[in-house]
Amino acid sequence: MKKILLVLTAIFMMIACVGCGGGEKKAEQPKDAKPTAVKQAEAAPAPSGNKKVLVAYFSWGGTTRNVAKLIQSKTGGDLFEIKPETAYPKDYHATIDIGKKEKEQNVRPKLAGPLPDLKQYDVILLGYPIWWYIEPMAVKTFVEAQDLSGKTILPFATSGGSDITSSVADLRKTLPNAQVKDGLLANFTGSIDGWLKDNGL
Numbered sequence: 001m002k003k004i005l006l007v008l009t010a011i012f013m014m015i016a017c018v019g020c021g022g023g024e025k026k027a028e029q030p031k032d033a034k035p036t037a038v039k040q041a042e043a044a045p046a047p048s049g050n051k052k053v054l055v056a057y058f059s060w061g062g063t064t065r066n067v068a069k070l071i072q073s074k075t076g077g078d079l080f081e082i083k084p085e086t087a088y089p090k091d092y093h094a095t096i097d098i099g100k101k102e103k104e105q106n107v108r109p110k111l112a113g114p115l116p117d118l119k120q121y122d123v124i125l126l127g128y129p130i131w132w133y134i135e136p137m138a139v140k141t142f143v144e145a146q147d148l149s150g151k152t153i154l155p156f157a158t159s160g161g162s163d164i165t166s167s168v169a170d171l172r173k174t175l176p177n178a179q180v181k182d183g184l185l186a187n188f189t190g191s192i193d194g195w196l197k198d199n200g201l
Ligand SMILES: Cc1cc2nc3c(=O)[nH]c(=O)nc-3n(C[C@H](O)[C@H](O)[C@H](O)COP(=O)(O)O)c2cc1C
Pocket: 058, 059, 060, 061, 062, 063, 064, 065, 092, 095, 096, 097, 098, 099, 100, 128, 129, 130, 131, 132, 133, 134, 158, 159, 160, 161, 162, 163
């Protein structure tokens, strides 16, 4: 009798335990349950609102400044103007000559301070006019002033016709530990939205 009782108890326990998939079994979800907000956030690419964005630019004549302001208004980032301590002359030809000499001599013009603390930014949109086929030397002073390792740099430029690729290549050489993305030549501002979108902003 005792044996029969033991066998019956064992059978009952086995039946009761069918479907216990161990301690990690998750609570059952109704079939039409919607994914939680947390799950949706995990699955979606990080929205630009999560990234701290800086739009830093140098401009001599104002064209790049206008583009920088437009980009700032679209991204909601902070805006910073890179200014040399000694302003370039108002005369175009005089500035052309200085810009040429600065590039040939690979100088780093001193900047007017204070500079923003770049540690706090995830993405730096870096704007400049093309000077002698690349970025002006003052832009190099700016990017070399702080450690930009791991930062995403999005260059944009205006020019009289040259493209941006030489300056992007030069920035990649200058900042081997940053992620310098393909730049945007923003002579035509209609291309800005697509470029920002392609870069998750
Ligand atoms: C010193 C200097 C060098 C320039 N070099 C070039 C160049 O190599 N290629 C080009 O297409 N435009 C060149 N430009 C023209 C500027 O890139 C262009 O006018 C730009 O839109 C000016 O922007 P900004 O008004 O913000 O200064 C140069 C202008 C200056 C003053």
